[in-house]
Amino acid sequence: MQSSGHEHVIEVTDLRRVYGGGFEAVRGIDFSVRRGEVFALLGTNGAGKTSTVELLEGLAAPAAGRVRVLGHDPYTERAAVRPRTGVMLQEGGFPSELTVAETARMWAGCVSGARPPAEVLALVGLSAKTDTRVKQLSGGQRRRLDLALALLGDPEVLFLDEPSTGLDAEGRRDTWELVGALRDQGTTVLLTTHYLEEAEHLADRLAIMHEGRIATTGTPAEVTAAQPSHISFELPDGYFVGDLPPLAGLGVDDHETDGRIVRLRTRELQRAATGLLVWAGQAGVELRRLDVRSASLEEAFLSIAKKVSAQTAATTTNTQKAQKTRKTEKEYTA
Numbered sequence: 001m002q003s004s005g006h007e008h009v010i011e012v013t014d015l016r017r018v019y020g021g022g023f024e025a026v027r028g029i030d031f032s033v034r035r036g037e038v039f040a041l042l043g044t045n046g047a048g049k050t051s052t053v054e055l056l057e058g059l060a061a062p063a064a065g066r067v068r069v070l071g072h073d074p075y076t077e078r079a080a081v082r083p084r085t086g087v088m089l090q091e092g093g094f095p096s097e098l099t100v101a102e103t104a105r106m107w108a109g110c111v112s113g114a115r116p117p118a119e120v121l122a123l124v125g126l127s128a129k130t131d132t133r134v135k136q137l138s139g140g141q142r143r144r145l146d147l148a149l150a151l152l153g154d155p156e157v158l159f160l161d162e163p164s165t166g167l168d169a170e171g172r173r174d175t176w177e178l179v180g181a182l183r184d185q186g187t188t189v190l191l192t193t194h195y196l197e198e199a200e201h202l203a204d205r206l207a208i209m210h211e212g213r214i215a216t217t218g219t220p221a222e223v224t225a226a227q228p229s230h231i232s233f234e235l236p237d238g239y240f241v242g243d244l245p246p247l248a249g250l251g252v253d254d255h256e257t258d259g260r261i262v263r264l265r266t267r268e269l270q271r272a273a274t275g276l277l278v279w280a281g282q283a284g285v286e287l288r289r290l291d292v293r294s295a296s297l298e299e300a301f302l303s304i305a306k307k308v309s310a311q312t313a314a315t316t317t318n319t320q321k322a323q324k325t326r327k328t329e330k331e332y333t334a
């Protein structure tokens with residue numbers, strides 16, 4: 001492993017996880033995370049994010065493939081990895097009768113070189129709740145406590161499984177700020193999330209998982225680059241779509257109308273928007289309800305989910321056809 005800023009703190013190669021009943025939840029994935037990066041694992045429900053993160057945390061052994069965290073196997077070399085990592089699980093599961101301060105103190109007792117509990121509680125905005133019993137915390141406050149405990153050991157690598165699920169908008173913003181500050185201090189963060197804007201906001205790089213595989217990976221900009229941008233507006237009174245400048249000439253891929261509303265999809269947003277605005281200016285008309293939107297991660301996500309569902313549907317239809325053919329052959333030969 002290199003010791004430069006490009007050192008790979010997490011390395012995953014052809015990783016597979018198979019559960020007891022033989023179900024393969026992780027089906028051969030590869031990715032790496034550099035020191036100081038925030039890497040987001042996104043995916044549909046049941047895509048295999050938690051199953052993957054648990055392998056990185058050393059909570060289970062892979063069925064096949066290789067995981068290295070800080071150069072070690074997190075499962076067989078747990079003692080070397082665990083003190084340098086912080087883990088925020090989806091379900092903290094703390095004794096509900098203890099107060100926040102007692103929970104943090106108890107946890108600090110299990111962490112070598114722990115930071116003062118009051119310090120991490122302040123970081124996550126729980127200073128006012130130190131004497132509150134865990135069972136009296138709201139869902140969002142519990143997530144904050146989970147995060148505080150993950151920070152007690154001042155980890156080099158932080159695993160956050162859906163860190164802002166259950167948080168209100170302010171709590172989510174606070175968590176983003178905290179994760180951003182940790183990244184600035186050099187902490188490597190791997191997080192799973194269902195909030196695409198969270199990944200867009202926080203992640204240096206990300207991977208979108210679907211059915212145990214990585215469907216796409218890259219920086220948020222790279223992942224969205226392949227997606228079209230959108231422009232919509234209301235046609236000026238007395239004008240029709242045919243009165244607009246030739247759309248293909250503006251780099252518009254396709255368009256649809258909904259009453260007077262026109263929606264355009266383009267991979268050349270600036271050219272299309274400029275062409276339309278110049279036309280409107282010259283015609284002396286206003287493009288009411290004008291909305292110009294660049295491609296978002298949400299679109300990339302939805303298009304992957306849609307593509308894979310279409311493939312699944314096609315496979316199912318082919319299988320059904322094959323079964324029907326086999327049945328017909330059987331009937332014929334019988």
Ligand SMILES: Nc1ncnc2c1ncn2[C@@H]1O[C@H](COP(=O)(O)OP(=O)(O)OP(=O)(O)O)[C@@H](O)[C@H]1O
Pocket residue numbers: 019020021023025043044045046047048049050051052
């Ligand atoms: N202990 C288990 N035994 C058998 N199958 C499991 C087990 N845990 C998870 N699975 C299955 O593995 C697949 C991946 O689950 P996982 O929890 O990793 O997905 P996820 O991407 O984290 O989903 P979500 O976003 O819904 O939390 C799912 O189909 C799930 O039903």
